[in-house]
Amino acid sequence: MKKLLIHLDTTYGQGPFRELRLLIDGKIAGAALPYPVIFTGGLIPSLWRPITAYGALDLPSYFLDVTPFVPLLTDGNSHQFTIDIVSAEDDHTILQNWYVSGLLQVITDSSSKPTTGNMTVYDAPLFSQTSTGGVFGLKKVNIQVNATRKLHIEANILSGSGKATHVVWKQDLSYSNQQSYIQDAEYQVLRQSASGKNIATHNGVPSVVDVFSYPLYVDFAFGSEDQKNWTTRVDHSYDRVVLPNPLIVGSTTKSNQITDGFFQLATGGNFGNGTSNNTFAYADLVGNTYTRQVKAALNVITFDHEGGSMAHTGRTTEGFRGISEVINFVQWGARLPGGKGM
Template structure:
């Protein structure tokens, strides 16, 4: 997160607080057209100052809502909202909302502006699939660790609200259909966490070098013991994963063989870390690998260069993506009324698979029950899931890279990272046993180049893959992803410039509506940002960004947004689709500079 630059471009033209927004879709609900009415309750209003290990704790209950909104069986949609503001010097901080020890939202604040009127942000997250947690009394924890002192003066003033929607009239025939009751379209939820109610429950893993917040790799085993219902018919694991501290920019890390070629002084001058740029989040059940994900490189609002992320934050900063693994092939062995070990871990492509500190991990097991109360039986029949992929790494160091030398490194997959797991399951309502199959194929490549003489550093990374499952030969869960990332930086005695070009492309198909998602959905984002900081005054001298975002699903919800910023000015902000009216207001239009009009996002 590094040193925070001073703000030269700190206010909008009107003198109002700068609105920091993320190029993402709004909540998938159109109350005025779907025949819905809503009620909102405030859960937390707080100024987070010296708040490390001091989360806000609320005894939540549906009875906090008034009238018929206090009856969860009537809820058709549920979402949560954060509204924040800050003035002063401060870093971005990792926030988390947890209910009953289960994380339901991982987020980040807008990195503040030092002078009045400061910065504001608002963001929402759908909570319908967590209906099992919200439909009953529970302990809600809202954690935003922050420090305020003579140097870091920005308190984070945040209000957290929850809105429930119920039917109130006839939907517009031209609008997407009215949602079904959440009680019939959401799974049971079991936490993968420390399950603490008075402190943050997510796991901290990584780093035996003594740095980071984990205090070493052995400080937390990141294992949860869970007893699943005996009549579980299908189960999916959702994972939250964030690299922080020495692994915040893990895609910038050097393979050990290359890092060892650097002197200690050169490594320090380059802010270089070992253990390579590859990170894989793994789920193990009773010691067996059940699935893996390659995480999207979320760049926090202070990441790389804060100048790039005002007023438009990087995708995923306010609402970090999660990842799904179908564990149904294991169900025949997990329904024996015994506790089973679910472990989350992060590995690298190094021989010992070690990583730097720190990664924050949590998750949940989402379970749909059979209509019969009889025990689901079965066995794991195929487990072709190696704990490590087939990787190769190479690189050279020539001369003193901190002065006039060069460094190159490359990590790539020699073959796709493949996982193939099968099991048989038979529920009480099944006439015979069914074969359940889970498959994954992932690929990865990374290149890094540094030139000390020209002050150039270039990172080029791409991770992509597919996952699919079938239940009794019928498609159940399918997904694909592609996360290209390009980071360039260059500088001299007078200025330093950083440029980021990232994409998030993801499709998701989940055949059972009881997992709280549309049957089919797709998201595509391309975002390019750059920022320059004066090397002497540490002020921001230029910043701009472009983004193109598209979302669609099978329910008729769709959304697109094209945005360009120049400094803190919105050059253009164009919204379209059925959800356009639910998005944050289109920003004030400004005259588009000729140089900006000539620039194309797809270049």
């Protein structure tokens, strides 16, 4: 055994703060802030016709490097990997609509001799640092939830073939959720952001890189006192630079979607409409690029343009730089394309 990497998947449930955790023998090995996927019935069904929200049909995976635990896992005993979801509640409980899974990838050494080593640094709190608060006024309620997590694990590993590897695994995650309910919840506002940096190096060389930002803005308003019609605006983005492991090509993905919609409950049949403006850009380390802009209104695509080396037209897109900028970092110096810092 030389390296251990794990890919985590989750179906996004309800609640302002949810942290996906991986534990090995009860010790935190890594965590993720899941992207807030909105499925096709979310808020207003007509918002997602004919274009679904990003991730609704293919939920993102999250990548953790558990190589620092190799010295503890090669002792010949059985060990337990646990994946769970926790909240910012005092007892960390969640609702029941979360489903998680994991894929453990093992990179073995060429020698049949055992791998040895020792964990030299372990600074990984069991739970994130969270804070909650609220302000209650006349026909108005404001709620805020904040969370941060820092993790730092290091280990020295000696493979059976004699190769020595110094592994450093760090995470720095941040989360904020602000909600306002105005005029007896006739108007509702959500401002949420999740961002972070996950970086693992093996002898100073990046092995896993995951730099992300998931902002989500929602404005909701009832149009009548009986609450049978309402309007909603959603502005959400998926910005991510990721190197899943040394065997998978690193890539940069930037997606933004702004939707506006109306929905009416009626005895003769519910109806609604929506508009959608979508931009997407992708680049990877082997030089593939793809960009697309799509607009829709009243269930009809009104604009569709694609570019990049993987486009059907074969056109290239200028001004979008790939993950190579991130790989050339010094410790926490990762930056997004275009020089935008995280």
